[in-house]
Structures are given as structure tokens and as C-alpha cells.
Amino acid sequence: MIQMQRANHLHLRLYLEKLSTERKAMVQKEKVPDIIVSRLPLYLRTLERLHEAGRQTISSQELGDIVGVSAAQIRKDISQFGEFGKQGMGYSIPYLIEKLRQILKVDRVWDVALIGAGNLGRALVQYQGFVNRGFRIAMVFDNDPQKIGQMLGEFVIQDAARIGELIPQAGIQIAMLVVPAAAAQSVADTLIKAGVRAILNYAPTPINVPPDVRVEHVDPAMPLQHMTYYL
Amino acid sequence: MIQMQRANHLHLRLYLEKLSTERKAMVQKEKVPDIIVSRLPLYLRTLERLHEAGRQTISSQELGDIVGVSAAQIRKDISQFGEFGKQGMGYSIPYLIEKLRQILKVDRVWDVALIGAGNLGRALVQYQGFVNRGFRIAMVFDNDPQKIGQMLGEFVIQDAARIGELIPQAGIQIAMLVVPAAAAQSVADTLIKAGVRAILNYAPTPINVPPDVRVEHVDPAMPLQHMTYYL
DNA sequence: CATTGTGAACGGGTTCACAGCA
DNA sequence: TGCTGTGAACCCGTTCACAATG
Numbered sequence: 001m002i003q004m005q006r007a008n009h010l011h012l013r014l015y016l017e018k019l020s021t022e023r024k025a026m027v028q029k030e031k032v033p034d035i036i037v038s039r040l041p042l043y044l045r046t047l048e049r050l051h052e053a054g055r056q057t058i059s060s061q062e063l064g065d066i067v068g069v070s071a072a073q074i075r076k077d078i079s080q081f082g083e084f085g086k087q088g089m090g091y092s093i094p095y096l097i098e099k100l101r102q103i104l105k106v107d108r109v110w111d112v113a114l115i116g117a118g119n120l121g122r123a124l125v126q127y128q129g130f131v132n133r134g135f136r137i138a139m140v141f142d143n144d145p146q147k148i149g150q151m152l153g154e155f156v157i158q159d160a161a162r163i164g165e166l167i168p169q170a171g172i173q174i175a176m177l178v179v180p181a182a183a184a185q186s187v188a189d190t191l192i193k194a195g196v197r198a199i200l201n202y203a204p205t206p207i208n209v210p211p212d213v214r215v216e217h218v219d220p221a222m223p224l225q226h227m228t229y230y231l
Numbered sequence: 232m233i234q235m236q237r238a239n240h241l242h243l244r245l246y247l248e249k250l251s252t253e254r255k256a257m258v259q260k261e262k263v264p265d266i267i268v269s270r271l272p273l274y275l276r277t278l279e280r281l282h283e284a285g286r287q288t289i290s291s292q293e294l295g296d297i298v299g300v301s302a303a304q305i306r307k308d309i310s311q312f313g314e315f316g317k318q319g320m321g322y323s324i325p326y327l328i329e330k331l332r333q334i335l336k337v338d339r340v341w342d343v344a345l346i347g348a349g350n351l352g353r354a355l356v357q358y359q360g361f362v363n364r365g366f367r368i369a370m371v372f373d374n375d376p377q378k379i380g381q382m383l384g385e386f387v388i389q390d391a392a393r394i395g396e397l398i399p400q401a402g403i404q405i406a407m408l409v410v411p412a413a414a415a416q417s418v419a420d421t422l423i424k425a426g427v428r429a430i431l432n433y434a435p436t437p438i439n440v441p442p443d444v445r446v447e448h449v450d451p452a453m454p455l456q457h458m459t460y461y462l
Numbered sequence: 463c464a465t466t467g468t469g470a471a472c473g474g475g476t477t478c479a480c481a482g483c484a
Numbered sequence: 485t486g487c488t489g490t491g492a493a494c495c496c497g498t499t500c501a502c503a504a505t506g
Contacts, residue, residue: 033474033475035475036475037457037460037461038457040456040457040460041450041452041453041456041457042448042453044456045435045436045450045452045453046436046437049412049435049436059486059487059488060487060488061487066437067437068437069476070476070477071487072476072477072478072479073475073476073477075487075488075489075490076475076476076477076489076490078488078489079488079489079490083488083489084488085487085488085489086483086484086487086488087482087483087484087486087487087488087489088483088484088485088486088487088488089484089486089487089488090486090487090488091488103460104456104457104459104460105459105460105462106456106459110455110459112455119354119357119358119359120354120358122354123350123351123353123354123355123357124354124451126350126354127350127351127451128350129435129450129451129452130451130452130455133452133455133456134452134455134456134459135452135455173462174455174458174459174462181280197462198455198458198459198461198462200454200455200458204276204280204360205276205277205280206277206297206298206299214458214461214462216454216455216457216458217273218449218451218454219272219276219360220355220358220360220361220449221272221276221360221361221364221365221366222272222273222276223431223447223449224341224343224361224364224365224366224405224429224431224447225271225272225275225335225337225364225365226268226269226271226272226335226447227405227429227431227445227447228335228336228337228341228365228405228429229268229271229334229335229336230268230429230445231336231404231405231428231429231445264496264497266497267497290464290465290466291465291466292465300498301498301499302465303498303499303500303501304497304498304499306465306466306467306468307467307468307497307498307499309466309467310466310467310468314466314467315466316465316466316467317465317466317505317506318464318465318466318467318504318505318506319463319464319465319466319505319506320464320465320466320506321464321465321466322466
């Protein structure tokens with residue numbers, strides 16, 4: 001009898017856990033605050049470095065100390081996506097890395113188009129840091145006749161006029177926009193028409209996009225201007 | 232009599248305004264939330280572009296639409312530092328630019344040291360976007376004997392071992408750290424000992440610094456990983 | 463009359479504190 | 485015992501709404 005109750009209890013618990021996990025997966029996109037999502041890449045990067053150094057487990061306390069947030073916040077953030085820790089021993093680093101990669105969808109490699117073969121664009125093509133983090137530059141565009149047809153690293157620089165043709169062909173969904181401010185909006189429009197759904201905007205101007213397209217801004221001077229306030 | 236009252240009233244108002252402005256300037260560093268400071272460079276950059284395009288005034292509504300925040304937030308943010316607007320007509324763009332530059336202390340040009348002459352470091356030296364925004368790379372360091380003594384743009388690459396000697400000499404307070412993760416902490420320690428008080432950290436690892444030193448992280452892969460969550 | 467500056471209300475992210483579990 | 489997961493309390497940034505004003 002006791003055995004049966006235990007068994008029933010266990011089944012019930014497992015069932016409820018399964019329900020709860022599925023529910024979380026279902027509603028995740030609606031409910032997880034963006035600010036939490038934005039911290040996950042930082043956790044992931046830190047865990048990857050710890051793993052390379054041979055560490056196997058870590059507590060929320062230690063991880064929080066390293067990345068500069070409270071232990072409670074680490075736990076709350078991670079628990080949005082499931083129960084990945086073990087009481088008394090913390091989180092398994094390889095397991096948490098795997099889960100974070102799944103959540104952020106970087107458990108694969110995304111092809112990225114780079115628009116603009118200026119100084120910054122050239123540096124991004126050379127940059128070694130993308131490939132282990134889930135991204136590979138797969139195509140480079142520019143509209144300068146001097147540059148079109150030339151090599152940049154392993155790529156032939158393509159005519160920006162062919163974005164609408166080549167990007168859908170390659171099925172590319174992510175673009176880095178590294179063009180002058182004046183060109184940014186019209187190039188962005190072209191990219192979106194070509195099927196791009198995420199734009200990393202290095203142009204020094206905001207761009208307007210439909211609500212189903214994601215944009216992140218990057219401006220090398222802005223964090224410097226932020227810091228000088230405090231000097 | 233009416234004239235006198237007007238005059239007195241005006242003096243009183245000016246006096247109170249002066250008091251209030253001074254008080255704001257005094258307590259500003261304690262009270263303004265960092266998240267507000269982080270939006271100011273975005274406002275400034277946007278206003279500078281509008282000014283180049285010949286615009287003279289703008290309302291909080293329109294500025295908010297452009298940068299993607301509410302009009303109320305624009306007004307609250309700006310009013311932390313004084314009363315720069317005019318009821319009925321909005322903000323004078325040149326005046327607001329001047330004030331924001333003062334607040335962010337980019338109404339001057341800061342010398343910046345760049346540590347690490349790899350791909351990314353090289354691109355930052357070439358980058359044209361710093362100089363109009365208040366920053367000038369003034370010195371480049373690396374610890375690779377192959378690179379030391381070579382030219383990078385207009386600079387001779389200096390031996391990183393001489394940071395402690397050359398940076399205080401030049402009075403440099405800002406550094407961009409573009410070195411491998413393994414070297415980041417020790418180089419940061421050296422920089423801080425040399426008098427650096429703000430570090431823009433391109434190394435893919437957090438660094439520990441004393442509370443009077445500012446650090447901002449930049450990682451080209453992190454915003455991409457943030458966006459893929461939503462794809 | 464359009465638009466700012468701001469006190470008050472609101473909302474949601476963070477911290478707290480502890481039950482639950484290995 | 486050590487540490488996670490989480491409801492509740494708290495805190496702080498955002499929005500609201502309107503008096504003030506050129």
C-alpha cells in the first residue's frame with residue numbers, strides 16, 4: 001500500500017513536472033523578460049571559459065560573483081527555462097552550457113550576411129570570435145564599384161544590388177549592417193524584403209523595422225561616452 | 232511699482248534657478264540612475280545627425296519616436312540635469328547638444344590607449360567614428376615582439392611592458408582592452424596602476440576592478456546570441 | 463495652444479527568505 | 485549541510501496626467 005502510494009506519488013510528480021516544463025516551453029516567448037534573455041549570452045560565455053579550464057560544476061553564488069550579478073538573480077534567470085540545478089551541489093557546467101545553447105538557439109551555426117566592406121566590416125570578417133559562438137559570416141556585400149568583385153578574406157564582395165537575389169537563395173536570416181547612416185534605412189528595408197529577420201546595426205542611426213524583425217544597435221563610441229560621465 | 236515687482240520677481244526666479252541648477256550639479260553623480268546616463272549618448276548622436284540635416288528644434292515626442300522611447304521618458308531623462316526645453320516649442324537642438332556634451336564630458340577630446348594590435352584592435356585604430364564624438368586613440372600597445380616597433384596607422388606599436396611608464400606620462404585615463412581573455416585581468420591591473428580610470432573591455436571575460444574604475448563590456452557575438460533567441 | 467517639467471500612480475524586475483531536496 | 489527554486493516583499497524606473505508657461 002505504502003509502495004503503491006509512493007509509486008502514484010512519483011508518477012503524479014513526474015507528470016506534473018512534464019506539464020510544467022511543456023507549459024514553460026510553450027509560453028516562454030511571451031513571458032521571459034528581454035532583460036533576462038540579454039544576460040544569458042554572458043552566462044554562457046562565462047561557463048564556456050570555466051569549462052575549458054576544466055571546471056565541472058558551479059554554484060549560483062560563484063557564477064554571480066564572476067559575472068557581477070546576485071546569486072538570487074542567477075537562479076531566477078535560469079529557472080525561467082527549467083530546473084537545471086541540483087540542490088547541494090549547484091549546476092553541472094556542461095549540462096547548463098548545453099541548455100543555454102538550446103535556449104539561445106546557438107546549438108547550431110547561423111549564416112550571417114555582412115553589408116559594408118569598410119574598415120569595420122573588414123575587421124568583422126577577420127574576427128575569430130564568431131565561429132565558436134554560433135555564427136559564420138557567409139556573404140559580404142558593398143555598393144562601391146571599386147570593391148565589388150574584390151576579395152575580402154575568403155569572400156568575393158558582392159554587389160549590394162543583388163541582396164534581394166542572393167540572400168533568399170542562401171536562406172540567410174541574420175545580417176550585420178555596417179554602412180553609413182544615410183544608407184542604413186534603405187539597406188535595412190531591402191534586407192527585410194529579402195527575408196532577414198535579425199539585424200545587428202553598426203550604422204550610427206536607429207532604423208525602423210516591422211515588429212517581427214529584431215534589431216540590436218552597436219556603436220563603438222557610445223560605451224565610451226557613457227563612461228566619461230563618471231570621470 | 233509694477234516694474235519693480237517684475238524686476239524683483241525676475242531676480243528671484245533667476246536666483247532660484249541658479250540655486251536649483253547648482254544643487255542638481257552637486258548631487259547629480261549620486262542620484263541619476265545609470266540607465267538614464269546610458270541613454271544620453273543615443274540622444275546626443277541622434278541630435279547631432281538632426282542638426283547636420285539643418286533641424287533647429289525638436290519636441291520630446293518626435294525625439295522619442297526616433298530613438299524608440301516614450302516622450303515622457305525623454306523629458307524625465309533630460310530634466311535630471313536642468314530645464315533645457317521651452318514650453319510650446321520643444322528643445323533647441325544646438326543648445327541640447329551643447330548641454331549633453333557637457334554632461335557626458337565629451338565637450339573635449341579624450342586620449343585613449345589601445346591595448347592589443349590584433350584584428351579588432353587594428354580596426355578600432357582605423358575607425359573614423361571616434362574623433363567627432365570626443366575620443367582619439369593616442370597610443371597603441373602589444374606584447375608580441377613581432378609587432379612591437381611596427382607601425383599601425385600613424386602609431387608605433389609600443390611594448391606592453393612599458394604601459395606603466397608611458398600611460399602616466401601621457402596622462403591617459405581611458406583604455407580599450409583588446410587582448411585575449413587569459414591576459415585581460417593582468418593587463419587591466421597594470422592599466423589601473425598606471426592611472427587608467429575607464430576601461431572598454433573587448434576581451435571575452437569579465438574583469439575585476441576597484442569601485443572607482445569604470446568598465447564597459449563589448450562582445451560582438453553577444454548581441455547576435457541575444458537576437459537568435461527570438462528567431 | 464503646443465509642449466515642457468514633475469508629483470503620483472503604476473508595474474515589473476530584483477532581492478529576500480525559506481521550503482525542499484540531494 | 486549546501487544549494488536550488490520560488491512566492492512575497494521590496495524597490496526603482498516608467499508612465500500617467502496635469503499645472504505651468506512661452
